[in-house]
Amino acid sequence: MVSILVIGNGNVAFHLVKQFNAIDKIECTQISSRKIESLPSADVAIIAVSDDAIAEVSSQIDTNLVVHTSGGSHLNSLKNPKNKGVFYPLQSFSKSKEVDFSEIPICLEAESDSDYDLLEKIAKLISSKVYRIDSKQREIIHVSAVFANNFSNHMFSIADEICESNQIPFNILHPLINETVKKLSDLAPKEAQTGPAVRNDQETIKKHLLLLPDKYQLIYKRLTESIQNEH
Amino acid sequence: MVSILVIGNGNVAFHLVKQFNAIDKIECTQISSRKIESLPSADVAIIAVSDDAIAEVSSQIDTNLVVHTSGGSHLNSLKNPKNKGVFYPLQSFSKSKEVDFSEIPICLEAESDSDYDLLEKIAKLISSKVYRIDSKQREIIHVSAVFANNFSNHMFSIADEICESNQIPFNILHPLINETVKKLSDLAPKEAQTGPAVRNDQETIKKHLLLLPDKYQLIYKRLTESIQNEH
Known part of the structure; x- marks a missing residue:
């Protein structure tokens, strides 16, 4: 069992949560970015907020691993005190449109192999297309x-x-x-x-x-x- | 039964002939544009040659109705002595690729209603998407x-x-x-x-x-x- 917090209310958060909830091996909690004072513990916090909110939101999260979902942001835009990573689903989402996650490339980045392995485990539960992609790529x-x-x-x-x-x-x-x-x-x-x-x-x-x-x-x-x- | 001559050896001619030959109600003969001295008689001659050869090739054909297949050429680029028209399949063809004609829009133009009716009859035998489109459109x-x-x-x-x-x-x-x-x-x-x-x-x-x-x-x-x- 992997426990995941998804922070945010936008299209990416919406579709990720929907997908995670459909998978037995994942326990997922969604939290608004305005309500992160007392977060439950989890293996990873995925923050799916607008690019310019990543620094501010992440700085308040002390989960062991915090990742953002942005194609346009560097890993270092995260300002959480512990480990950082990226979980970027390469697709254009709209709430009203069903999404087949199995076909969506998930681009992963992490600072350590063990963090990478955790992200890969999660990504492979929802997609067959998982790529290791660094911030420059x-x-x-x-x-x-x-x-x-x-x-x-x-x-x-x-x-x-x-x-x-x-x-x-x-x-x-x-x-x-x-x-x-x-x-x-x-x-x-x-x-x-x-x-x-x-x-x-x-x-x-x-x-x-x-x-x-x-x-x-x-x-x-x-x-x-x-x-x-x-x- | 409709009798059709297809003049030309390019991609459009190739796919049209293949499609016409699969239809019982059509009798189709393909002829190279270099061998049009003695054409058999037919209801319509479809010339599928490059835009800049339309005038020259059409001028040698006295079939009652002569049409070209070009999106980029005016009806009046035809120089045959009798009736003129256009039979333009709106698709990008390559010889090596199978084509599903039923989904290809066919854009038709003719100078008289009876010519249009004949072209429409042919077009509807191969496609469900037939449009009346004049040269300006x-x-x-x-x-x-x-x-x-x-x-x-x-x-x-x-x-x-x-x-x-x-x-x-x-x-x-x-x-x-x-x-x-x-x-x-x-x-x-x-x-x-x-x-x-x-x-x-x-x-x-x-x-x-x-x-x-x-x-x-x-x-x-x-x-x-x-x-x-x-x-």
């Missing part, structure tokens, strides 16, 4: 995720805006988007690149620039150049 | 598809490059990418936007810019501004 993953998730979503958003402002339903592009992502399981994205940029099809590029609203012309040019520099 | 779809497919793929490619150059396997991001796309069936991409840009998290943005190679800093800044302008 986690920073890299975090900025990569901005491209892979936030910026790709913005590309979908621009496509949506262009379609809808011309009375074309955006969902006409869903099968194409699904295929773009499905290809990633067979091919590196660089190898899968198609379109006028990689073909250096200047005529189509010129035509597209004329069709676009001003605000998206510069993005189109920059990304076209970037694809051409890559190939 | 098809141009918009084509430029939108560059964002939704080519540019989003480039975002994955940048993420891949950043990960691999730091000894992190890119597939650690696959579940996040899958989730980004799965959300599109419930939410407009603008509503689904997450990350430091939309939160206006300046500290994280600064940290990310320091981590990035020069060539990707400008793209990061531009897309961050674009997300912030959108919200």
Whole structure:
């Protein structure tokens, strides 16, 4: 049996607690970050709060091992007096959406092997994808995720805006988007690149620039150049 | 029974012919674009050649209805003497990859209702998603598809490059990418936007810019501004 405190009320805390509660070998207690004066004892305290609250919240916790769940924060942003670690589930959570934890990569960091082993034991109870990732690597993953998730979503958003402002339903592009992502399981994205940029099809590029609203012309040019520099 | 000639040897021709041949109500003949001197008669000739060959190839065909399959070309790029149309399957094809045509949107255009009806009859035999799309709308779809497919793929490619150059396997991001796309069936991409840009998290943005190679800093800044302008 592993005893876990989860501190926080956000999306990550919500889904972690839900998942831990479904597992017999875990005893989990959730506590609001505003009520941590008298914490019960536990093997590990997982603080799932916003990045800028990690220092303040952790400084009040004397559980033997305290970990945060943030992709964007260094291990040393923890200010608890005892051992520190990281338990970062690499996924974008929203409360209203069911989550299949078994497919979510869990990135772990600890200062000692025994702490690492404990975190690994917990992570493997909920996911088949457990990685040892240090703070430097986690920073890299975090900025990569901005491209892979936030910026790709913005590309979908621009496509949506262009379609809808011309009375074309955006969902006409869903099968194409699904295929773009499905290809990633067979091919590196660089190898899968198609379109006028990689073909250096200047005529189509010129035509597209004329069709676009001003605000998206510069993005189109920059990304076209970037694809051409890559190939 | 509908008789179809498919002119061309590329990916689109390959997959169309394969699909048509699987359907009893269609009689399909494939012909290389270099051998169109003596074409058999047919209800429609579908020319699936590169955009810049459409005019030249079509000018040699006197089938009653000639259509091209290009998202990026106007109906009037056809130079055949009789009726013109468009039969554009909105998907990115590669020969080595199986295609489920029933999920591919087929965008149709014709000059007369009877031609449209014939194209619709054919399209509905292979796909459940058939749209009437004129040349102006098809141009918009084509430029939108560059964002939704080519540019989003480039975002994955940048993420891949950043990960691999730091000894992190890119597939650690696959579940996040899958989730980004799965959300599109419930939410407009603008509503689904997450990350430091939309939160206006300046500290994280600064940290990310320091981590990035020069060539990707400008793209990061531009897309961050674009997300912030959108919200």
